[in-house]
Amino acid sequence: MKHKKRAITIQDVAKTAGVSVSTVSRVLNGKTDVASDTQDHILKVINKLGYTSNLAARSMRSHKKNLIGLVVPDIGFPYSIEIMKGVNKAIAESNFDLLLYTTGDIQKNGTGLHEQHYVSLLNNSITDGVIIVASAAAEFITNAPIVAVDPHVINPNYPSVQGTNYHGALEVTEYLIGLGHRRIGFISGRQEIGSAGRRLKGYQDALVNAGIELDEELIAPGDFTQKNARKCTRQLLSLNDPPTAIFAANDQSAIGVFEAAEELGVRIPEDMSVVGFDNISEAKYLGLTTVDQFLADMGYAAVQMLIKLINGESLELEIHKMQTKLVERTSCQKLIRTAQ
Amino acid sequence: MKHKKRAITIQDVAKTAGVSVSTVSRVLNGKTDVASDTQDHILKVINKLGYTSNLAARSMRSHKKNLIGLVVPDIGFPYSIEIMKGVNKAIAESNFDLLLYTTGDIQKNGTGLHEQHYVSLLNNSITDGVIIVASAAAEFITNAPIVAVDPHVINPNYPSVQGTNYHGALEVTEYLIGLGHRRIGFISGRQEIGSAGRRLKGYQDALVNAGIELDEELIAPGDFTQKNARKCTRQLLSLNDPPTAIFAANDQSAIGVFEAAEELGVRIPEDMSVVGFDNISEAKYLGLTTVDQFLADMGYAAVQMLIKLINGESLELEIHKMQTKLVERTSCQKLIRTAQ
DNA sequence: TTGAAAGCGCTAACAG
DNA sequence: CTGTTAGCGCTTTCAA
Numbered sequence: 001m002k003h004k005k006r007a008i009t010i011q012d013v014a015k016t017a018g019v020s021v022s023t024v025s026r027v028l029n030g031k032t033d034v035a036s037d038t039q040d041h042i043l044k045v046i047n048k049l050g051y052t053s054n055l056a057a058r059s060m061r062s063h064k065k066n067l068i069g070l071v072v073p074d075i076g077f078p079y080s081i082e083i084m085k086g087v088n089k090a091i092a093e094s095n096f097d098l099l100l101y102t103t104g105d106i107q108k109n110g111t112g113l114h115e116q117h118y119v120s121l122l123n124n125s126i127t128d129g130v131i132i133v134a135s136a137a138a139e140f141i142t143n144a145p146i147v148a149v150d151p152h153v154i155n156p157n158y159p160s161v162q163g164t165n166y167h168g169a170l171e172v173t174e175y176l177i178g179l180g181h182r183r184i185g186f187i188s189g190r191q192e193i194g195s196a197g198r199r200l201k202g203y204q205d206a207l208v209n210a211g212i213e214l215d216e217e218l219i220a221p222g223d224f225t226q227k228n229a230r231k232c233t234r235q236l237l238s239l240n241d242p243p244t245a246i247f248a249a250n251d252q253s254a255i256g257v258f259e260a261a262e263e264l265g266v267r268i269p270e271d272m273s274v275v276g277f278d279n280i281s282e283a284k285y286l287g288l289t290t291v292d293q294f295l296a297d298m299g300y301a302a303v304q305m306l307i308k309l310i311n312g313e314s315l316e317l318e319i320h321k322m323q324t325k326l327v328e329r330t331s332c333q334k335l336i337r338t339a340q
Numbered sequence: 341m342k343h344k345k346r347a348i349t350i351q352d353v354a355k356t357a358g359v360s361v362s363t364v365s366r367v368l369n370g371k372t373d374v375a376s377d378t379q380d381h382i383l384k385v386i387n388k389l390g391y392t393s394n395l396a397a398r399s400m401r402s403h404k405k406n407l408i409g410l411v412v413p414d415i416g417f418p419y420s421i422e423i424m425k426g427v428n429k430a431i432a433e434s435n436f437d438l439l440l441y442t443t444g445d446i447q448k449n450g451t452g453l454h455e456q457h458y459v460s461l462l463n464n465s466i467t468d469g470v471i472i473v474a475s476a477a478a479e480f481i482t483n484a485p486i487v488a489v490d491p492h493v494i495n496p497n498y499p500s501v502q503g504t505n506y507h508g509a510l511e512v513t514e515y516l517i518g519l520g521h522r523r524i525g526f527i528s529g530r531q532e533i534g535s536a537g538r539r540l541k542g543y544q545d546a547l548v549n550a551g552i553e554l555d556e557e558l559i560a561p562g563d564f565t566q567k568n569a570r571k572c573t574r575q576l577l578s579l580n581d582p583p584t585a586i587f588a589a590n591d592q593s594a595i596g597v598f599e600a601a602e603e604l605g606v607r608i609p610e611d612m613s614v615v616g617f618d619n620i621s622e623a624k625y626l627g628l629t630t631v632d633q634f635l636a637d638m639g640y641a642a643v644q645m646l647i648k649l650i651n652g653e654s655l656e657l658e659i660h661k662m663q664t665k666l667v668e669r670t671s672c673q674k675l676i677r678t679a680q
Numbered sequence: 681t682t683g684a685a686a687g688c689g690c691t692a693a694c695a696g
Numbered sequence: 697c698t699g700t701t702a703g704c705g706c707t708t709t710c711a712a
Binding site for chain 2: 006052055057059075084088089090091093094097099100104116117120121122124126286
């Protein structure tokens with residue numbers, strides 16, 4: 001296979017059509033000041049030649065690119081995917097296209113320096129604005145607008161979409177207390193992440209509000225992974241006075257709890273109630289109750305905010321709060337009953 | 341928020357550093373013919389100014405962009421996501437970055453014309469090559485290499501990674517026959533898709549090889565969706581002589597079968613064996629046996645092929661066949677037993 | 681209504 | 697080792 005064949009440029013179109021490049025450019029950009037028969041002719045030539053304008057060249061000259069950038073830490077993680085779904089939907093409804101950028105290397109992400117690099121890379125050239133997921137940086141230098149989804153930092157200096165993490169955690173804990181639980185274990189998220197802290201705070205405050213004494217032993221140090229949550233669960237269940245319920249700081253952790261429970265022969269929800277945060281699809285098969293963070297809706301909202309910014313509209317609220325919601329999952333329990 | 345601040349260019353760096361733009365460019369591109377103290381100084385200035393090179397401008401001048409494009413029909417569909425995971429992994433191990441392009445509009449995809457457009461858009465400007473997932477076009481005009489993952493057309497005029505659909509289907513059917521089934525239902529995929537046809541052929545051939553007469557009634561017209569598979573299942577199970585096993589043409593369909601069976605009170609696998617194609621994560625919770633198509637591996641292989649092509653190496657095999665594999669899933673059955 | 685020409689930010693010869 | 701210069705393909709004045 002040879003690929004040396006030079007791509008068709010606007011020059012080729014102009015030459016074939018017998019007009020100047022500027023006329024072709026006008027047609028391409030939907031300017032009205034072109035004779036309609038000239039326009040028809042050029043359009044025909046474009047089609048015949050299979051011409052597609054050079055994105056790089058176009059981006060360089062014009063300010064408006066109709067392209068939104070998305071910087072995601074990991075393209076294969078359920079969390080990212082949920083957000084991407086929402087972004088996708090909003091993009092479909094807009095006249096912007098989407099350009100997603102990853103290095104594929106998770107380790108490169110999470111550091112502010114690289115985030116800045118990717119934002120600049122996109123925003124200073126080919127995109128009109130960028131959405132950054134789970135950003136760790138407190139600030140970004142960019143000459144086009146950005147919106148963050150679920151930033152790790154508490155008070156970023158840029159517009160963002162955030163979930164009501166504190167209230168969600170409060171609701172979970174109150175729900176568990178309402179079921180009669182008094183000893184409720186908590187599998188925490190990663191320390192450095194703001195939302196993880198807010199969830200812990202919600203858990204603690206709900207207990208205090210209900211007059212239940214806090215027990216440090218009941219807080220296990222998770223890190224949002226299934227694997228660690230399994231370990232934490234075993235740890236919690238081996239306490240002298242083990243918890244009768246577990247609140248896991250995210251859904252991956254909740255799945256980890258489920259797995260550990262299965263290994264230990266602990267039935268959910270009969271022997272132990274389990275609630276997780278976030279809305280990852282597998283949870284429903286495990287009979288786990290979750291706090292839906294509406295990740296897709298966050299992505300959706302972010303795109304809409306960004307488009308407003310791109311259009312020069314001001315945002316009434318720079319931080320868009322998404323209300324979390326407790327969702328009882330019963331699907332798997334139904335399965336289990338059916339199969340008996 | 342104002343974003344009017346002009347981005348920092350290579351000119352700014354040159355001016356600040358007191359050198360010419362070409363010297364900065366040399367440093368940027370890792371050329372060795374620069375005095376090391378000049379280099380240090382320039383690097384320092386770049387850092388201080390927070391300069392990031394303009395992707396568009398760079399792409400326009402240099403042939404080598406170290407960027408691979410990925411065109412996906414739907415960014416939120418499990419099938420695409422599996423492939424993306426593999427692509428991601430390969431990208432991480434390479435020195436290429438990844439640029440994913442979607443319009444967010446599923447309806448726009450699937451048509452050859454738009455695919456061509458996106459391929460051109462990326463390949464004629466900012467990427468060194470493009471991977472296209474589930475392409476429908478038989479041919480692409482492009483001046484940089486492309487590789488297709490799981491193309492819909494049987495014999496595309498471009499390199500591709502394909503699964504052994506026929507053999508997989510043969511294996512499934514033989515497996516079911518081996519379990520003692522004689523009446524095996526088949527929920528087909530979309531007609532126009534090559535792989536769907538190959539799966540049907542495998543099913544039919546296995547039956548014929550085993551001396552089982554083909555029954556048109558047992559072939560239900562699916563379309564790779566859960567919803568339709570539910571309908572097909574009801575249809576199959578309401579036959580006078582219903583099947584004792586169902587082979588669904590993909591995993592979504594298999595999940596649909598599961599749902600319908602649950603609604604009808606048919607237990608899987610006790611009352612009916614079900615096998616699906618593809619490897620979507622949820623399947624394992626439903627106790628469904630599947631033929632793993634190793635979608636992630638396909639994405640991984642595609643990147644490696646593409647990089648070879650970009651580097652001018654020739655491919656010994658233009659079509660890379662990935663061996664499918666039957667995987668018995670027992671997880672959910674275990675769950676069900678545990679919970680009794 | 682159209683064309684000529686300037687230049688976006690960058691890289692790659694070519695000189696020095 | 698470094699600077700000067702010529703474009704890459706496109707959009708956008710400015711004239712005609």
